[in-house]
Amino acid sequence: MxxxxxxxxxxxxxxxxxxxxxxxxxxxxxxxxxxxxxxxxxxxxxxxxxxxxxxxxxxxxxxxxxxxxxxxxxxxxxxxxxxxxxxxxxxxxxxxxxxxIGQMPQFLDEEARKTRKALNNPLATTDAKAEMLRDNATMVVEQAMTDPRLGDNIQIGRELVTAVTDFIDDTPDAIQSLVDILTIDYSLLSHSVNVCLIIVALGYFLGLTKDQITSIGLGGLFHDVGKRNLPEAILKKPSRLEEDEWALMRNHPTEGFQMLRESGRLPAESLKMVYQHHENIDGTGYPRGLTGEQIATQSQLIRIIDAYDAITSERVYKSASTPSEAIRIISHEMYGQFNELLLQSFVKFLGRIGGKKPMKLRPRRHP
Ligand SMILES: [Fe+2]
Ligand SMILES: [Fe+2]
Incomplete structure (x- = not known):
């Protein structure tokens, strides 16, 4: 200043x-x-x-x-x-x-308090509550992408994920609402929020415990934090990345893992997701080229959702695919990269709730 x-x-x-x-x-x-x-x-x-x-x-x-x-x-x-x-x-x-920026944690804390209050308001619609949670999550990720005090933001992220799980516990149709309000135009922030909300909803569908759901939700929210130091030119490049740019890009899981581990506040299960979210079952992923069971289950899960959200989002160089098109690409063109059983569960989950819906879009502030 x-x-x-x-x-x-x-x-x-x-x-x-x-x-x-x-x-x-x-x-x-x-x-x-x-x-x-x-x-x-x-x-x-x-x-x-x-x-x-x-x-x-x-x-x-x-x-x-x-x-x-x-x-x-x-x-x-x-x-x-x-x-x-x-x-x-x-x-x-x-x-x-x-x-x-230094005062944002206080602001976000206050927003979280207001959100919790609004979630208890019987007159507010389920969609309005879901939107409030999404907007809060966006601010938390935005802060985590710039604030060096990552630890405080992880704590706020945890409260937010807990608010999402409470919302699902207390509200019929909450999951449907959360999926309906996902953003379709891609940004690092909206992608992180989408992945978080989808994985929490999927966690419920799979019958995971609340602790497990909180861990995977946090992993989803912060999985791409390692991209925060990448130049905008690489993040938004409409064409293929050059070899040196690609090397930087491939480093984001490791970088995110190291940053978040140093903060000491993220559960080990979530940290693993950050480190392994680009590993493929067939060994073609990065950073380590792990295969099959070397990759933690929660990392195999986020790999599917990460790909699904990227494919169903609109980018500078491509339009958004429909949920069914995305599943076809994931199951055929990208065959072998994902855990088949988890993929089948995800397809069933989408069959139940329908996937991202472009018609619900609202204008967004973030580029
Ligand atoms: Fe990533
Ligand atoms: Fe991602």
Whole structure:
């Protein structure tokens, strides 16, 4: 955070007074390099009006000095965002406000608390609850992808997965709702959330214990964390990766495993999933080329779901396949890579709940 730009437009932080000389409305969320500015964008809707904030709020603007985009604080933690100010921001076109990355764990904790409360609300629809869990999961993964304090995020991830399992326990049709609201356009975040939600739902279908389901859910949520240091150019490359790029890509299970192991908070079963989620039964996978029973069952399971989600997602270079097309590709074109028995169970599970549904899509904030 640049100190000289981290000041508010008025003296006391109490109200938002947008100075006419600041071309504040011209900065769009897509132009903001959150990592470089040390902030994380959150939907304005997430801020409760009139309630004391637990984090500082920032808005972007162009620096007077050099015209670069900077952020400046509009409200300090402990002060409320009043309804009039909220509406002012909304009318100005600010759908996103910014929180310092270092304060995100507090924000996510608070969101988790609100979600738990909403899950107990008998008037909220099952789909709305499922969407809330999905959005929370997205924020947790986003934080894990950038925050060096991975341990705190794993703890928040655990609470989130527990909230998902409680939701399934308490709500008829919860599994159907969770699968219905999966996102079809691919991003590292939505993919991680999809894999987590599908594997938790599948865990129930397979009759696993709650502890096992929590472990595989956590493994699903964090399985691609090792990609967080990969350059965007590799992550989003529409064409085939060059040999050196591919070498970096192949390293993500090992890198993720090492990062998460150091944090000391992830169960061993989940850690194995992170390390082995690209290993194939026939030995053609990576990083170690393990075969058959050398690969843990939960890793064999995530291998199927990881492939399924990638195939049924829309990428720059391909459209999304339907669930049945995906199963055909996994069972025939990729024959031999997966555990056949687990694959059959997954096909039965999809037969029951139907797979990802493009028509339920909503616009998403993340690229
Ligand atoms: Fe991966
Ligand atoms: Fe993945």
């Amino acid at each position: 640049r100190q000289e730009d981290s000041q508010t437009t008025n003296q006391d932080d109490q109200s938002i007074d947008l100075d006419g000389s600041i071309s504040i409305a011209e900065v769009s969320a897509e132009d903001i390099d959150e990592a470089a500015l040390g902030v994380r964008g959150i939907p304005l809707d997430k801020i409760e009006r009139g309630k004391k904030l637990i984090v500082d709020l920032y808005l972007p603007r162009y620096s007077r000095k050099d015209g670069k985009i900077v952020v400046h604080r509009i409200l300090k933690a402990g002060k409320p965002l009043r309804a009039g100010e909220f509406n002012f921001l909304r009318n100005y076109g600010f759908d996103v406000v910014y929180v310092p």
